[in-house]
Amino acid sequence: MESYCGKDCGVCGLRETLGCPGCQEGLGRRFSGPCEIAACCREKGHEACATCGHQAGCFRYGTREETPRRELRRREEEAARQARLAERAPVLGKWLWWMFWLIVPREAAGLLTMDQVAAAFPSVGRAGLLLEGLCVLAYGFFLWKLGVVLGDYRTAALCQWAVAVLVVPRELLPEGSPLLILPNLALIALGLLRDYRTYHAHAQVLAEVDQTLADKWLRLWKYVLWVLCGMGASLILLLGGGMLGVVVLVAAALAGVALGVVEMVYLWRTAKVFREYCPPARPALPEG
Secondary structure, eight states: OBOTTSOBGGGOTTHHHHTOOOTTTTTTSTTTOOOHHHHHHHHHTOSSGGGOTTOTTOHHHHTGGGHHHHHHHHHHHHHHHHHHHHHHHHHHHHHHHHHHHTHHHHHHHHHHTSHHHHHHOHHHHHHHHHHHHHHHHHHHHHHHHHTTTOHHHHHHHHHHHHHHHHHHHHHHSOTTOGGGHHHHHHHHHHHHHHHHHHHHHHHHHHTTTOHHHHHHHHHHHHHHHHHHHHHHHHHHHHHTOSSHHHHHHHHHHHHHHHHHHHHHHHHHHHHHHHHTOOOOOOOOOOOO
16 A cells, blocks of 8 residues: 555554554544655645655655654653643642632631721631631641642742731731841742742643643733733832822722732632543553
């Protein structure tokens, strides 16, 4: 059986391995696998490369002997990718799901530690502080467990735990102390690094299953930076007086709330992707 490029399919050592019935019935068709030579011939209306006037300088034709091995490598790489995803998906689905539901106690802690609530019910305020601390530690723990999949998650976990440690000296310093600027700046820097690593880790693990959602995580990080720039600009404007600084601050705060909601939605969707992940069937590869 002759192929588009002139090779004899009957002497191909990988024909049975690839399950290829022949170029014109196998790799040349989209559902069976890619063959650039077959696609080129069909696109240009040639029955074979021999009828093409560009055959002599054609790179595809010159490397036609490697086409079966390229297809075998492609299938091996795809099999390895699917195996990697099948191993990662349960871990990602479990701990990302826990991270999503951590939002409930975290928001509850925020309500309990509000100044009005803490002033009226001191015991409730202390319970809120305890719950808030536990949420901070739990978030770091979940990120650490995800670190078996990607190192960026563990970097984010270390940043989260560093935040928990730095909160203590900040709370011990008297209100209005100039020394507060140091832990506050450190907390901002660590929070940014944590979010950067977390968002990019989400994007990396999603790249193989949902590129659209992966891109959304990367865009979300850019929006976070824009909101921070807006808050910084509002503080500068407030120092100069006038209402413009107040307007910019309110707008940046509202944008921050909106981004928080978007992050929750993305986190839920990311967890759902891996909880429902089912590897597609693939052709068996030869042993050895």
